[in-house]
Amino acid sequence: MQLVVGRIGRAHGIKGEVTVEVRTDEPELRLGPGAVLATDPAGAGPLTIETGRVHSGRLLLRFAGVADRTAAEALRNTLLIADVDPDETPDDPEEFYDHQLMDLDVVTVDGAAVGRIAEIAHLPSQDLFIVERPDGGEVMIPFVNEIVVEIDLEGQRAVVDPPRGLLDADQAEVASSRDESGTGEDGAARDGDAEDES
Template sequence: MQLVVARIGRAHGVKGEVTVEVRTDEPELRLAPGAVLATDPAAAGPLTIETGRVHSGRLLLRFAGVADRTAAEALRNTLLIAEVDPEELPEEEDEYYDHQLMDLDVVTADGVEVGRITEISHLPSQDLFIVERPDGSEVMIPFVSEIVAEIDLEEQRAVITPPPGLIDDRAEIVSSREESPRGESGDAS
């Protein structure tokens, strides 16, 4: 099975290094020197990692055969794909691979059907479930513990506790201003 483990960003310096947006919880395993990764688009690869280092909080990689900035920049936005045993599970208990979450039924804690996960969007701040509702519309649900209460792989469902307005139009609007009764404004009329 293939998993997207990173997306190549811009070139860094003049010797062929690139920044990467890491999409794996195991970069030391998947993005280690010597790793051979497939690519999307396929014509860009396969790529073999020569070196890797962290610079200013970003992972920088250099690939075999990519020796200058021009060649590095040509790889921008290429997805790096690792071949993974389908039986392999993440090391941490509350971690999941995208393929484990795809097609899970999404229900609220009180059993209301929300829809089915059709995509997982990896953003810098958090991951989002893209959920297709029974009527064909989509809703985005942040994959954070405050909202996603449980992932049950055996039952093939994700249980959520959404805040008002996330999955429906009945948002509670609360004003921070307290209304004062007439005549108590403090002026001496």
């Protein structure tokens, strides 16, 4: 099974290093020195990682045969693809590989369908599920225990308990205006609950 684990950004310096947008939660494993990665477009690779380091919060890689800035710039926007055993799972039962989570159905704790996980974004602060809704829209759901309460791989679903407004911006605006008007004790109670959770 092949998974996109990164995207090459701009060249860094004059010796062939490039910045990389990480798209895996295990960069030390997938993007470490010696790793051989396929590419999209395929003509750019395969690429073998020679060195890697973190500089100002960004991952910098140098590939074998890429010795100068011109060669590095030619790789810009190339996707890096790793071969992953589909049966491979993390040691920690509370952790998951991206390929295990992709295409899971997302439902709320009361059984309402939200959509399907189409992408997982790895941000510096947290991971996000990019969920494709039945109407074609998208919603971003933080992958944190307070919101994603269960990952059921056997049932192929992720169960979420979203805070007010996460899934429906209109609902948040209505609730907010209700709170400002001083009516709606429900809203105040939910606000208290939210504060306790954070």
